Amino acid sequence: MPVKLKQLAELLGLSQTTVSRALNGYPEVNAKTRQRVLKAVRETGYRPNRAAQRLATGKAYSIGLVMPIASGIVSDIHFGEFLAGLAEEAVKHDFHFVLNPSAPEDEEATFRRLAASGNVDAVFLAHMRANDPRIAILKSLSIPFVVHGRSIGGPKDYPFVDIDNTAAFYEATRLLVQLGHRRVALINGQEHLAFAIRRKKGVVRALKEWGLELDETLVHHSLMTDEFGYRSMQRFLTQPHPPTAVLCSSTVLALGAVRAINQAGLTVGTDISIIAHDDVLPMLKPENFSVPLTTTRSSLRAAGARIASRLIGGILDRGTYPEQELWHPELIVRASTGPAPGK
Amino acid sequence: MPVKLKQLAELLGLSQTTVSRALNGYPEVNAKTRQRVLKAVRETGYRPNRAAQRLATGKAYSIGLVMPIASGIVSDIHFGEFLAGLAEEAVKHDFHFVLNPSAPEDEEATFRRLAASGNVDAVFLAHMRANDPRIAILKSLSIPFVVHGRSIGGPKDYPFVDIDNTAAFYEATRLLVQLGHRRVALINGQEHLAFAIRRKKGVVRALKEWGLELDETLVHHSLMTDEFGYRSMQRFLTQPHPPTAVLCSSTVLALGAVRAINQAGLTVGTDISIIAHDDVLPMLKPENFSVPLTTTRSSLRAAGARIASRLIGGILDRGTYPEQELWHPELIVRASTGPAPGK
DNA sequence: AGGAGCATCCAAAGCGCTTTGGGAGGAGGC
DNA sequence: GCCTCCTCCCAAAGCGCTTTGGATGCTCCT
Structure with a gap:
C-alpha cells in the first residue's frame, strides 16, 4: 500500500491542506515547511494518487491523439518516431494517452467526441494540409491543442511547433x-x-x-x-x-x-x-x-517531446511557452553532395 | 455539465446505490427497475465519470504498453497497424493507454515501474523471443497481461494470441x-x-x-x-x-x-x-x-483488437476468454505462384 | 494601545462514483 | 398466527485528493 497524503500529513504534524499546498507550489506556505514536506516525500516515496487528483481537480491528466489510419500514415515510420517522443515526455509526467484511430473523413467527429468526453485536457494535431479545417474546429471546441506543423492560409493564431x-x-x-x-x-x-x-x-x-x-x-x-x-x-x-x-x-x-x-x-x-x-x-x-x-x-522525436511538454505544461499551468515555435533545421554537408558533373 | 448519478437517481426516484447496481449488472435489482434505469440513461445521455470510478474502484481503466524504440521496431509498419487495432477497441470501452517507450534492455525495469505505478490494470507484450524472460517477470509482478505471439521454451501457461x-x-x-x-x-x-x-x-x-x-x-x-x-x-x-x-x-x-x-x-x-x-x-x-x-x-489489426478486448474483458471481469488463442492464417492463392520452371 | 495587515496554517466540504451494512415488506413453512 | 427467508431497495461511509473559508499569531503603523 502506497503512502497517502493523510499519512504524510500526520507524519509531519501538518494538515493535509498544508502538505497539498506545499507540493503544488502555493505561496501560503513557509519555505522551511515546504522543505520539510519535500524531504518527507523523498523519504516516504509518496506519490499523489492520480485518480484522486483527477476527481478533485476535474482534470483528466491525459492527452488525446487522433491516430490516422489512412493507408500508409499510421504505418508511416515517421509517425512512430514522433509518437515515441510524445510518449517519452508524457510518461515522465504521468500523463495518459487516449488514442483514437480515425479515418481522415471522420477526424472532425472524432475530435468532437474526444472533446465532449472530458477524457482529455488537450489534443495534438498533425499532418497539416493547406487551409486545414481542423484548426477552426478545435478552436470552436475550445479545447487546448498544439499543432505539429502549420497550415497554409486560414487562421494564423494557433499554437504550433514546426520546422522551417x-x-x-x-x-x-x-x-x-x-x-x-x-x-x-x-x-x-x-x-x-x-x-x-x-x-x-x-x-x-x-x-x-x-x-x-x-x-x-x-x-x-x-x-x-x-x-x-x-x-x-x-x-x-x-x-x-x-x-x-x-x-x-x-x-x-x-x-x-x-x-x-x-x-x-x-x-x-x-x-x-x-x-x-x-x-x-x-x-x-x-x-x-x-x-x-x-x-x-x-529530430522528429524531439518535436514530439516538445509538443508533449507544451501540452502538459499548459494543463498544469506551469511555465509559459511561446505559442509558436519554428525550428530551423541544420544543413549538414556530407559526401553525397559535390560539384555538378562537367563543372 | 454532464448529468451525474445523483441527478439520475433523483429523476428516477431511486437511490444512487440502486442505479449504480442496475448499471453494473448486480443481481439484487428488479428487472423492471433495471429497465427503467437503462431507459433513463439512454434519454439523459448519462455517462459515468471515469475519474470517480477510478477512485472508487481502485481500477485504472487503462492498459500499459511498452513501446519498443530499438532501431526499426517502433518505426515498423507492423507495429502501427497492431496499435491501431488495440486502440480502436480500447476507445470503445473508454480505456486509456500508458505508452512507455523503452529500449529493449530497459524493458524489464519499465515493466516494473509500470506495475508499481498502479497506473495500469494490465499490460500487453509483443515481439516475443525464444525463452523470453519477460513472461516470468510479468508473472512475478502479478499484473494481468496478454502476449501477442508466443515464446519458445520457458513457461507455457500464460495468456496469448498468436497465429500458427x-x-x-x-x-x-x-x-x-x-x-x-x-x-x-x-x-x-x-x-x-x-x-x-x-x-x-x-x-x-x-x-x-x-x-x-x-x-x-x-x-x-x-x-x-x-x-x-x-x-x-x-x-x-x-x-x-x-x-x-x-x-x-x-x-x-x-x-x-x-x-x-x-x-x-x-x-x-x-x-x-x-x-x-x-x-x-x-x-x-x-x-x-x-x-x-x-x-x-x-490481420494484425484484428489481433490488436482481440488482445485489447481480452485485456479489457479481464479487467471488467466480463465474460471469459480462452487463455490461449492460436489463429490459423488462410492460404490464399493468387497469381504469384505457379509450377516450377521446366516442370 | 489598538487595529490593520500579513504570513501561515487548519477543519471540513466537496469531486462522483462504489460498496457496506442494514431494513422494509411480502412469501412461505409450521 | 408467528417466524424465517428472500427480494429489493436505501443511507451513509468511503476512495485520496483539492480548495474554500476561516482561524491564529505577529509585525508594523499611527
Missing part, C-alpha cells in the same frame, strides 16, 4: 546551385501536405534567385517510403535531361533514390548529388549510407 | 513443393524473434516430408522492410543455384523481392514463385501487386 521547411529546402537548394547544379529534382511528400508545399516553395525560391526554374517533370509527390523513392529516381534518370541533383523529403525516400542511382551505374556525390531531410530516425542514419548523406536535420 | 506460424509456412511451402519447386528460399524476420523461428520450422518440415532440405544460403533474416527484401532477393538471384520460389515473412519484404525479380528480367509466377505472409496492411494489398500475390493471411 521553406528555409531548409531553400538552403539545401542554394548549396546545390552554388555547386553548379542547374537541373535539380525533388522527391517530396504527398502533395496536399503543408510541409511538402513549403519545401517545394523553398526549392523554387532558391532556383529563382539564380534565374532558374523548377522543372515540374522533376517533381514527384508520394508517400515517403523507400519504394517510392526508388521509383521516382528511376523515372528521373530515364528522362532525356536527367537531373544532376535531387532533394528528398526524407532519408527513407533517399534510400530508394540511392538504390536507383547505383543501379543506373552512377555514383552518388559525383555523378549526381543528393540532399535529404533527416528526421533523425534511429533506424536510418545518414552517415551510414554507402555515401554519407548531406541532410537538413531536425 | 509454423502451420502457415508449412502449408505455403507444401504448395510450392507440390508445384514442383525444389529450391525454395526464405526471407524472414529477425532471427531472434519467435515468429521467425517458427516460420522457418514450418518450411523445414514441409521440405523434409518431400525429402528436401532447406539450403541455409537461401535463408535471410532481417528487419521487414522493402529494402531488405530487395537485397535478399538480389543475393539469392546471383547465386550459382538460384531458388525457383521464395517465401517472405511480410508483404513489405515481398515488395522489395518482387522488384529484384523484375529487375533481373524474370517474371513473378512463372520464372519464380513467391508467397508472402499478409498482415492485411491497408497500405499494401497483395491483390494490387503487379502480379497478385499468393499469401498466408492474418
